[in-house]
Amino acid sequence: SKAIQSNNITLGALSVVDGLYRYNIHFDSQLLNREDIENVYINHEGRLVQLKDLCRVEEKLASRVGLVRHDGKNAVTMAVIKQNDAQMEDLQKSIGALVEDLRKEYPDISFDLTRDQTRLLTYSIDNLGQNLYVGAVLACLVLFLFMKDWRLPLLIIITIPLTLIVTLLSFHLLGISLNIISLSGLILGVGMIVDNSIIVIDNVMQRWRQGMPLADALVKGTNEVFTPMLSSVLTTCSVFVPLIFLSGIAGALFYDQAMGVTIALFASLFVAVLVIPVYFMVLYRKRKTCPEGEVLDRKFHFNFYTPYECGVKWVLRNPVKSVTAFCLAIPAIFLIYKGLEKERLPYMEHNDALMKIDWNAGISVEENDARVGDVLKQVDGMVQTSTAMVGVQDFVLSHTEDLTTSEAVVYFQAEDGETLRQAQEKMRNYMAERYPRGTVEFGVSGNIFDLIFSNDDADLEIRLQRQGGGRPDVHEARAFLDTLSRRFPEIAVQPVVSERNIQYVADTEQMAVYHVSYAALQARLRMLVSQNEVYAINEGARSLPVIIGERGMDSRRLLQYTVRNDEGVDIPLSYLIRETQGEDFKRLYSGNGGDYYPVKITANDRTVESIVDFTERFVKADPRYSASFTGNYYSSRKMIGELVLVLSVAVALLYFILAAQFESIVQPLVILSEIVIDVFWVFLVLWLLGESLNIMSMIGIVVMSGIIINDSILKVDTMNRLRREGMPLVTAIWRGGHSRLRPIVMTSLTTILAILPFLSRGDMGSALQYPLSLTLIVGMVAGTLVSLFFIPLVYYLIYRKRG
Known part of the structure; x- marks a missing residue:
C-alpha cells in the first residue's frame, strides 16, 4: 500500500531561469493503468523486486449492487424534474425533442418515456377546460328556456366572456398561473357570474312591465338590487378568506382558487351594473313597451308558480312540522359525521402503482433480480409496462428512498384501475405463499397532486417502545405482530423487516x-x-x-x-x-420520544379504532411496553378539524356582513339558518353514496355556505323593502316570493348545471373536483328549496307579532 502511494505522485510545476528564458519543470510519477501498478519497484529485504513478482494485479468488473430492468430488459433510468420557474409545455417539447435526438443518434438503443406526469396534468387541465365550456353552454340553455325573447339571454351570455377576460387579465397581473386549482376557481365562478346579470335584468323587466319608462326602469331596477348583489358577492368571497390560512401547502394553493372566484364575481358584478344596462338600452331602445306580454306571464304563472304557491301555503300552515325537522337536523349532523369515513384526500382512480419489495433476507442483487422477475411473471398480460429498480441505485439526485441489495422498487402500469387491483392482489398472494418472510407494499406512483397534498404515512402507524424509552428487540416486535395478526386476520400486517x-x-x-x-x-x-x-x-x-x-x-x-x-x-x-x-x-427509527419500531397498517376508520383500542389494552397488560400512534387517521382528522374551524370563521364573517347590510342582528340568523339544513343533506348524501369526508368535500361545504345564502339575501331584502313601503307581512312574503322566484330558480340552475359536468372521475383534475362538485350540487338543490319555502316561514315566525 505504501509502495503504491509513494509511486503515485504529482508535483506542482517548478520554474527555473536559463539566461533570458524561463522554463517550467514537471515531475510526474502517476500510476495510470494496470501495467504501471505491476511495474512498481519494492525493496524487499535488500532485494529490488517489482509488484507483479509478489502478487497478481487484476482489472475486473466490480460486484454489481444494483440494476434497472424495463419490461424485463437491462436499462438505465433517468428522472427529469421540472424547476419551479419552468413552463410545463416547454418541458414537454424539450423532452420530446431530446428523446427523438437520442433515438436518431443511438439507433441500437431503445428509449422509452414512462411516468410522464406532464401528460397527466395536461389531460387533466384540458378536461377541466372542456367541462368549463360544457357547463357554460348548459347555463346558457337555462337562460333560453326561461326567457323567450332571444335578446335577454344574449344580454346575460355576454357576461361570461367579458368576465372571463377581466379575470384572466387579473390572473396575469397578479402572477397566478392557469392550473388545476385556479381552474377549479373559475369552474365555481362560471355558474355564478351570470347570477348578477340575471337579477339585474329580471328586476329591470319587472319595473318596465309596471309601466315605468325604459331609462327609468334601468336606473331604478339596477339600483334596487345593487346592495343585495354586493352583499352576495362579499359573502361568497368571504368564505374563501379563511381557506388561505389552512396549514401547509394546502393554504398556499387555495389562494389561487380564492382569487379565481373573488376576481370572477367582482368582475361579473361590475359587468352586470355598468355594462348590461348599456346593452339593454341599445337592444330595446326602439320598443315602447315591455316585450314580456300578459299571455307569456300567465303561461309562466300557470306552469311554474302553482307548485310554489302550494308549497309555501303548506309550510306556513304547518310551522311545527317544519321547525321540528329543522331541530332534528342538528343532532343528525353530528350522528352522520361520526359515521362518515374521514380521509385527507379524495379517492382517485389509478392505473399505475409502485411496488416496494423487501425480501428480508441477505441475498445478492442477482437473486433479487431473479425473484422480482418471478413476481412480474405472475401478472403477464395484466401489466402493460414495468420498470424495476433492483438493489442500490446511484442517482445523483435521488427521487426514491435508499435501497439495499435485498430490496426493489417496481413501477408498473395496467390498462385500468380494476386490472391494476387484480394484479396487485395476485402479486401479494404470490409473495405471501412463496416468500412469507418478505414484505410487499403498494403505493401511488407519485403524481403531482399526491406529492403536494399526500405523505408517506400509513392509515395507522403504531410506534412500539419499551417502557421508559428504547425500541423492543426483533423477537418482541415479531411476537406483537403475530398477536395483532391473530386478532385482526382481515388486515395485512407486514412481517418484521430484519x-x-x-x-x-x-x-x-x-x-x-x-x-x-x-x-x-x-x-x-x-x-x-x-x-x-x-x-x-x-x-x-x-x-x-x-x-x-x-x-x-x-x-x-x-x-x-x-x-x-x-x-x-x-x-x-x-x-x-x-x-x-x-x-x-434493517432500519432504525427515532422520534421525539426516543427509538421505536413502527407497525404500519392500512385499514378503514372503524378497524383503525379497534386496533388502537386493542394496542392500548395490550401495552397496559404488559408493563414492559408502551405505544404511541400516528398516521393518516390522525392527520386527516386534524385537517377536518381545521376546516370545521374555517367553516365556523366563515359563518361568523357571513353574519357580520349580513348584519351590516340589514342593520339587524336577527335577520342574518334567518338567512344563516338554512346552512344547517344544507349541511345535513350534504352529509346524508355523502354517507348514502359511500363517499368520505375529505379536504375537497369540506371545502365544498365551506364554499356552499357562501353561495346558497345569496338567494335568501335577495329574497329577505325584497320582503324588507315591501314592508317598508307599507305592505302587510303576509302580503310582503307572498309578493316577495313571487317577484324573486324566477331569478332564484334561474341562478340556482345555472350554477348547478355549470358544475354538473364535473361529476366524473376520469382524470386527476376531475377526481379532485368530484367531491367538491357533488357537495355544491347537493347543497345548491337543498339550498334553493330552503330559500323558497323555509326562509319565508322563519321570517314570518319572527315578525308575525310586529305585523
Whole structure:
C-alpha cells in the first residue's frame, strides 16, 4: 500500500531561469493503468523486486449492487424534474425533442418515456377546460328556456366572456398561473357570474312591465338590487378568506382558487351594473313597451308558480312540522359525521402503482433480480409496462428512498384501475405463499397532486417502545405482530423487516498483550474483505478504484489469517477477535420520544379504532411496553378539524356582513339558518353514496355556505323593502316570493348545471373536483328549496307579532 502511494505522485510545476528564458519543470510519477501498478519497484529485504513478482494485479468488473430492468430488459433510468420557474409545455417539447435526438443518434438503443406526469396534468387541465365550456353552454340553455325573447339571454351570455377576460387579465397581473386549482376557481365562478346579470335584468323587466319608462326602469331596477348583489358577492368571497390560512401547502394553493372566484364575481358584478344596462338600452331602445306580454306571464304563472304557491301555503300552515325537522337536523349532523369515513384526500382512480419489495433476507442483487422477475411473471398480460429498480441505485439526485441489495422498487402500469387491483392482489398472494418472510407494499406512483397534498404515512402507524424509552428487540416486535395478526386476520400486517449479521468483537486485553493496535487490526480486516481502497484512477468521466485485498475471501476463513503487530510478529486474528451472530432491525427509527419500531397498517376508520383500542389494552397488560400512534387517521382528522374551524370563521364573517347590510342582528340568523339544513343533506348524501369526508368535500361545504345564502339575501331584502313601503307581512312574503322566484330558480340552475359536468372521475383534475362538485350540487338543490319555502316561514315566525 505504501509502495503504491509513494509511486503515485504529482508535483506542482517548478520554474527555473536559463539566461533570458524561463522554463517550467514537471515531475510526474502517476500510476495510470494496470501495467504501471505491476511495474512498481519494492525493496524487499535488500532485494529490488517489482509488484507483479509478489502478487497478481487484476482489472475486473466490480460486484454489481444494483440494476434497472424495463419490461424485463437491462436499462438505465433517468428522472427529469421540472424547476419551479419552468413552463410545463416547454418541458414537454424539450423532452420530446431530446428523446427523438437520442433515438436518431443511438439507433441500437431503445428509449422509452414512462411516468410522464406532464401528460397527466395536461389531460387533466384540458378536461377541466372542456367541462368549463360544457357547463357554460348548459347555463346558457337555462337562460333560453326561461326567457323567450332571444335578446335577454344574449344580454346575460355576454357576461361570461367579458368576465372571463377581466379575470384572466387579473390572473396575469397578479402572477397566478392557469392550473388545476385556479381552474377549479373559475369552474365555481362560471355558474355564478351570470347570477348578477340575471337579477339585474329580471328586476329591470319587472319595473318596465309596471309601466315605468325604459331609462327609468334601468336606473331604478339596477339600483334596487345593487346592495343585495354586493352583499352576495362579499359573502361568497368571504368564505374563501379563511381557506388561505389552512396549514401547509394546502393554504398556499387555495389562494389561487380564492382569487379565481373573488376576481370572477367582482368582475361579473361590475359587468352586470355598468355594462348590461348599456346593452339593454341599445337592444330595446326602439320598443315602447315591455316585450314580456300578459299571455307569456300567465303561461309562466300557470306552469311554474302553482307548485310554489302550494308549497309555501303548506309550510306556513304547518310551522311545527317544519321547525321540528329543522331541530332534528342538528343532532343528525353530528350522528352522520361520526359515521362518515374521514380521509385527507379524495379517492382517485389509478392505473399505475409502485411496488416496494423487501425480501428480508441477505441475498445478492442477482437473486433479487431473479425473484422480482418471478413476481412480474405472475401478472403477464395484466401489466402493460414495468420498470424495476433492483438493489442500490446511484442517482445523483435521488427521487426514491435508499435501497439495499435485498430490496426493489417496481413501477408498473395496467390498462385500468380494476386490472391494476387484480394484479396487485395476485402479486401479494404470490409473495405471501412463496416468500412469507418478505414484505410487499403498494403505493401511488407519485403524481403531482399526491406529492403536494399526500405523505408517506400509513392509515395507522403504531410506534412500539419499551417502557421508559428504547425500541423492543426483533423477537418482541415479531411476537406483537403475530398477536395483532391473530386478532385482526382481515388486515395485512407486514412481517418484521430484519437482517442477520456477523459481529466481530475485539478483545482489548489480548490486543494489549500482543501489541496490536486498533488501526492495524482495522486495516488488515479491510484488506481481507477487499475494501482497502488505495486511490482511484480517473479516465475521463470514469473512476477506477485501486483496491488491495484477498481474492474470494469467505467469512468462515477470515479468522484463520494473521495481523502483523508493532514488533513485526504475525498474530492470528482468532486470538484477538470473537465472532458472534445475531439479528437486528434493517432500519432504525427515532422520534421525539426516543427509538421505536413502527407497525404500519392500512385499514378503514372503524378497524383503525379497534386496533388502537386493542394496542392500548395490550401495552397496559404488559408493563414492559408502551405505544404511541400516528398516521393518516390522525392527520386527516386534524385537517377536518381545521376546516370545521374555517367553516365556523366563515359563518361568523357571513353574519357580520349580513348584519351590516340589514342593520339587524336577527335577520342574518334567518338567512344563516338554512346552512344547517344544507349541511345535513350534504352529509346524508355523502354517507348514502359511500363517499368520505375529505379536504375537497369540506371545502365544498365551506364554499356552499357562501353561495346558497345569496338567494335568501335577495329574497329577505325584497320582503324588507315591501314592508317598508307599507305592505302587510303576509302580503310582503307572498309578493316577495313571487317577484324573486324566477331569478332564484334561474341562478340556482345555472350554477348547478355549470358544475354538473364535473361529476366524473376520469382524470386527476376531475377526481379532485368530484367531491367538491357533488357537495355544491347537493347543497345548491337543498339550498334553493330552503330559500323558497323555509326562509319565508322563519321570517314570518319572527315578525308575525310586529305585523
